[in-house]
Amino acid sequence: MPSIYQLKRVDFIFKDEKDWKEILKNSLNRPANELINELISSELKGRGGAGFPTGLKWKLTAEEEEHTKYVICNADEGEPGTFKDREILSKVPLKVLTSMAVCGHVIRSNMGYIYLRGEYFFLQPELKKSIKEFEDYCREINFDFSIRIFMGSGAYICGEETALFESMEGKRGEPRNKPPFPSTYGYMGKPTVINNVETLAHTYTIFEYGAKRFYDLGVQYSRGSKLFSVSGDTPKPGIYELELGMSLDDFVDEFGDGDTKAVQVGGASGFLVPRKRFGETAIGFQGKLTGISLPTGGSMMLFNSSRSMYNVLDNYLEFFREESCGQCTPCRVGCQQLLNGIKAVKRGEKNAQYLDKLLRLTETMQYTAKCGLGQSVANSFSSIVENFREEMIY
Amino acid sequence: MINLTINNKKLQVEEGTSIFEAAKQNNILIPHFCYMENVHQIGSCRICVVEVEGGKTLMASCVTPATEGMVVHTNSERVRDVRKVIFELMLSDHPKECLSCWRNQNCELQELGNLIQLHEFRYEGAKSKDVIDGSSPSIVRDSSKCILCRRCVTVCNEIQGVGLMNPHHRGFSTFIGPSEDELLGESVCTNCGQCVLVCPVGALKEKDSTAAVWEALYDKSKTVIVQTAPAVRAALGEIFLYEPGTLVTGKMAAALHQLGFNYVFDTNFAADLTIMEEGSEFLERVKNAFTAPDKKPVLPMITSCSPGWIKFMEHRYPDQLAHLSSCKSPHMMLGALTKSYFAEKMNIDPAKMFVVSVMPCTAKKFEITRPEMFNQNGLADVDAVITTRELGRMIKDAGIDFRSLEEGEFDSPLGLSTGAADIFGTTGGVMEAALRTVYELVTGRELPGVRLHIQPLTGLNRIKTASLKIENPLPEYSFLNGVTVRVAVTSGLKGAAELLEEIKNGTSPYHFIEIMGCPGGCISGGGQPRPVNDAIRTLRLKAIYREDEGKMVRKSHENEDVMLLYTDFLGAPLGHKSHELLHTVYTQRSKN
Numbered sequence: 008m009p010s011i012y013q014l015k016r017v018d019f020i021f022k023d024e025k026d027w028k029e030i031l032k033n034s035l036n037r038p039a040n041e042l043i044n045e046l047i048s049s050e051l052k053g054r055g056g057a058g059f060p061t062g063l064k065w066k067l068t069a070e071e072e073e074h075t076k077y078v079i080c081n082a083d084e085g086e087p088g089t090f091k092d093r094e095i096l097s098k099v100p101l102k103v104l105t106s107m108a109v110c111g112h113v114i115r116s117n118m119g120y121i122y123l124r125g126e127y128f129f130l131q132p133e134l135k136k137s138i139k140e141f142e143d144y145c146r147e148i149n150f151d152f153s154i155r156i157f158m159g160s161g162a163y164i165c166g167e168e169t170a171l172f173e174s175m176e177g178k179r180g181e182p183r184n185k186p187p188f189p190s191t192y193g194y195m196g197k198p199t200v201i202n203n204v205e206t207l208a209h210t211y212t213i214f215e216y217g218a219k220r221f222y223d224l225g226v227q228y229s230r231g232s233k234l235f236s237v238s239g240d241t242p243k244p245g246i247y248e249l250e251l252g253m254s255l256d257d258f259v260d261e262f263g264d265g266d267t268k269a270v271q272v273g274g275a276s277g278f279l280v281p282r283k284r285f286g287e288t289a290i291g292f293q294g295k296l297t298g299i300s301l302p303t304g305g306s307m308m309l310f311n312s313s314r315s316m317y318n319v320l321d322n323y324l325e326f327f328r329e330e331s332c333g334q335c336t337p338c339r340v341g342c343q344q345l346l347n348g349i350k351a352v353k354r355g356e357k358n359a360q361y362l363d364k365l366l367r368l369t370e371t372m373q374y375t376a377k378c379g380l381g382q383s384v385a386n387s388f389s390s391i392v393e394n395f396r397e398e399m400i401y
Numbered sequence: 402m403i404n405l406t407i408n409n410k411k412l413q414v415e416e417g418t419s420i421f422e423a424a425k426q427n428n429i430l431i432p433h434f435c436y437m438e439n440v441h442q443i444g445s446c447r448i449c450v451v452e453v454e455g456g457k458t459l460m461a462s463c464v465t466p467a468t469e470g471m472v473v474h475t476n477s478e479r480v481r482d483v484r485k486v487i488f489e490l491m492l493s494d495h496p497k498e499c500l501s502c503w504r505n506q507n508c509e510l511q512e513l514g515n516l517i518q519l520h521e522f523r524y525e526g527a528k529s530k531d532v533i534d535g536s537s538p539s540i541v542r543d544s545s546k547c548i549l550c551r552r553c554v555t556v557c558n559e560i561q562g563v564g565l566m567n568p569h570h571r572g573f574s575t576f577i578g579p580s581e582d583e584l585l586g587e588s589v590c591t592n593c594g595q596c597v598l599v600c601p602v603g604a605l606k607e608k609d610s611t612a613a614v615w616e617a618l619y620d621k622s623k624t625v626i627v628q629t630a631p632a633v634r635a636a637l638g639e640i641f642l643y644e645p646g647t648l649v650t651g652k653m654a655a656a657l658h659q660l661g662f663n664y665v666f667d668t669n670f671a672a673d674l675t676i677m678e679e680g681s682e683f684l685e686r687v688k689n690a691f692t693a694p695d696k697k698p699v700l701p702m703i704t705s706c707s708p709g710w711i712k713f714m715e716h717r718y719p720d721q722l723a724h725l726s727s728c729k730s731p732h733m734m735l736g737a738l739t740k741s742y743f744a745e746k747m748n749i750d751p752a753k754m755f756v757v758s759v760m761p762c763t764a765k766k767f768e769i770t771r772p773e774m775f776n777q778n779g780l781a782d783v784d785a786v787i788t789t790r791e792l793g794r795m796i797k798d799a800g801i802d803f804r805s806l807e808e809g810e811f812d813s814p815l816g817l818s819t820g821a822a823d824i825f826g827t828t829g830g831v832m833e834a835a836l837r838t839v840y841e842l843v844t845g846r847e848l849p850g851v852r853l854h855i856q857p858l859t860g861l862n863r864i865k866t867a868s869l870k871i872e873n874p875l876p877e878y879s880f881l882n883g884v885t886v887r888v889a890v891t892s893g894l895k896g897a898a899e900l901l902e903e904i905k906n907g908t909s910p911y912h913f914i915e916i917m918g919c920p921g922g923c924i925s926g927g928g929q930p931r932p933v934n935d936a937i938r939t940l941r942l943k944a945i946y947r948e949d950e951g952k953m954v955r956k957s958h959e960n961e962d963v964m965l966l967y968t969d970f971l972g973a974p975l976g977h978k979s980h981e982l983l984h985t986v987y988t989q990r991s992k993n
Contacts, residue, residue: 184461332575335446346526347525371490374450
């Protein structure tokens with residue numbers, strides 16, 4: 008095994024935030040271009056799961072001429088099996104706030120929002136205190152930036168950035184057509200940077216230690232570290248910061264219970280990797296290493312041999328059928344068809360070949376659904392059905 | 402200009418053009434479904450997806466702008482493959498009862514099926530709940546047939562500003578309608594029927610009244626009288642495959658006679674009458690404004706011919722109802738006269754009369770149920786309203802070969818009309834007709850303007866305004882000398898709300914406003930043949946003006962039969978009899 012595959016624990020995100028004032032002040036004193044270049048050279052990619060280069064996102068939004076712009080922190084952490092953002096916001100909220108303000112400096116915006124998942128209502132009081140402390144300091148140093156919390160109402164789809172904007176605008180949470188992208192047409196139709204909580208926390212690290220330190224972690228295409236929410240059949244569930252590029256083999260060595268049958272990488276919208284492919288699977292964004300490489304929002308669910316993969320899939324599809332916004336045909340009708348389809352096969356009402364028709368359906372969803380939700384249903388469906396076909400039938 | 406390639410064809414289109422439009426401009430047809438040009442482009446059905454080289458997924462061509470160097474395939478293996486699957490998904494949640502559906506052979510889903518050619522059904526998942534809401538006198542909603550294209554949502558919200566039709570719930574449970582327990586008949590629905598007009602399938606339809614009409618026609622004891630609105634003759638032909646904008650007035654009258662109606666009257670007669678009443682009412686208000694302000698005349702006065710608009714006003718601006726003219730809409734006037742004047746004249750028991758109005762409108766179905774529209778003896782002014790589409794169905798059902806009919810004529814005495822009445826069918830028409838009469842009454846001279854038209858008030862713009870300076874009026878109107886009369890015209894309820902906000906804020910500069918509930922006016926009312934788009938609106942509109950210009954008499958006050966009606970029966974405009982038969986009152990309604 009090449010060394011890049013090794014599992015390396017790091018500790019940046021949850022390292023104390025006591026220097027935030029200094030980091031804020033120093034960053035605000037640097038020109039926008041320099042900060043953007045720093046981010047670009049760090050090769051930080053969005054940690055919500057889609058992996059868009061953060062520096063480029065800031066750059067595109069900074070280039071917009073518009074007078075009003077927004078910085079939004081996406082804290083609608085709804086992917087099943089993910090619970091890292093909650094932890095960041097309770098342990099190191101000032102890192103996130105600092106990065107939002109620096110982003111405001113870079114793109115020339117004085118307004119930030121945190122879109123907080125409905126179920127995280129309990130985080131509000133403490134978070135508000137941090138925001139107050141933060142805003143007080145901004146006033147002290149004469150930097151005009153304020154931050155508001157916007158409470159979500161519990162819809163998974165509102166984690167999709169354009170549905171999130173719609174929700175904030177008081178409309179039904181449904182994805183918009185892209186283009187235009189948020190960098191030109193975001194919240195209230197204004198250029199908007201929307202970053203995941205963890206992404207913002209990483210930019211703090213980069214502003215604190217420089218791009219090089221971050222870049223040196225991880226592997227090509229997948230630089231830096233990442234938080235993983237580890238759950239399922241593991242003796243040590245929890246949140247871990249690990250270098251990107253590790254192999255799933257090493258991951259399971261560390262976190263498995265000795266009987267790991269499969270790992271769901273990236274939550275319900277991610278992929279299920281069966282044991283036989285642990286060795287060839289690396290966790291990162293793109294670019295083939297020696298095997299397959301998976302992007303991830305950081306959800307790692309381990310399943311041991313006591314778990315029925317049919318039940319796992321049934322559970323995911325139930326979730327998607329509920330959470331589809333109901334706008335586009337492939338997702339609205341497709342999710343329900345998939346769920347009913349695997350039930351029919353399980354009950355023997357349809358023969359096993361029906362699974363192939365359902366796979367064809369997921370392919371259509373992947374290519375034609377309007378947003379990432381519908382497009383990604385294919386991920387778990389095909390990886391489970393293809394690897395555990397017999398469990399679907401018998 | 403943008404250069405792109407579609408299906409190996411190099412094209413040039415203007416910047417901002419969607420892939421769909423770019424293809425269309427170059428005669429490449431992309432199958433599509435929810436798309437409506439310039440109205441509804443949200444990319445929800447996904448039928449129009451195409452392959453763009455370099456893209457991870459396929460793109461909905463209706464919402465994806467063409468960009469420089471783009472290479473598009475609209476017909477690749479993948480595209481055709483997924484299109485079939487999407488269509489199949491749509492059908493999997495649609496009852497396949499085509500033969501008993503009202504939209505059979507006039508259904509966009511069937512048309513799409515013709516293109517896509519699907520011969521097997523692979524996916525048999527769940528079906529949406531079939532809730533049929535028949536509570537409204539105008540519109541029936543059948544959610545089992547809804548394929549969630551959301552055109553009705555766009556029209557109800559963006560065009561009409563009523564905001565009633567919306568998606569509710571999530572995922573497969575999503576349904577379109579008023580909120581969960583709300584019935585259309587008990588809602589703020591204005592019954593305008595614009596949603597019905599754009600529904601591609603049978604999910605939204607007019608409430609059928611043809612059964613009641615057939616029943617009356619077969620009842621030997623009934624005298625069955627029919628009247629037709631101005632806009633019907635400019636669109637009915639489309640049902641019989643005439644080009645849009647073909648006038649079929651004569652054939653229509655002939656068909657109605659053949660269907661067995663005892664008398665065929667023209668609502669246009671009552672349109673002329675409306676001008677006499679409404680024009681007089683306007684002059685009275687204006688006169689009071691200048692000479693007797695203590696009577697607190699309310700200006701601007703707003704027209705009241707469009708029942709969809711009236712209900713919108715009653716819900717949204719219940720405090721402003723005094724701005725509405727008290728005139729009933731023309732067909733209600735004609736109904737009331739039929740059961741009084743005409744009944745008397747012909748010695749027919751009004752209780753044995755059955756009056757049918759053929760209207761371009763679904764809201765008229767609601768209008769006849771209003772308590773004000775029944776006379777002192779409890780008889781309805783009008784007994785049934787059928788839409789242009791329903792008349793088309795009746796003609797077909799009766800086996801009448803419409804295209805080969807000889808030209809027929811309306812019956813007297815409630816059949817004669819002027820060109821002023823014809824233009825009631827289009828936005829701006831009522832205002833122009835009123836001004837032709839009012840201006841002449843005030844000045845003794847003909848309305849200035851090319852061929853009696855007020856150019857700024859014609860066409861399809863949302864809000865149209867004009868002003869007219871009064872000079873050298875007749876002595877009795879001397880107080881108007883030098884006064885500039887300002888008028889505004891709007892069609893579609895969003896424009897109506899804009900003008901009403903001005904009135905509410907006290908900033909409205911107008912004296913007289915014409916409001917029609919449907920964009921374009923009655924020519925594209927909720928009961929007209931589908932499809933309706935701006936091109937078809939324009940053709941129908943031109944037909945209406947052609948009808949006007951072809952008439953010998955083009956001013957309402959020169960309609961001899963109307964004048965005869967006044968001397969014979971009504972007395973004078975705004976007289977006692979008029980008030981009893983031709984005027985009405987309005988109801989304050991709740992805002993939600």
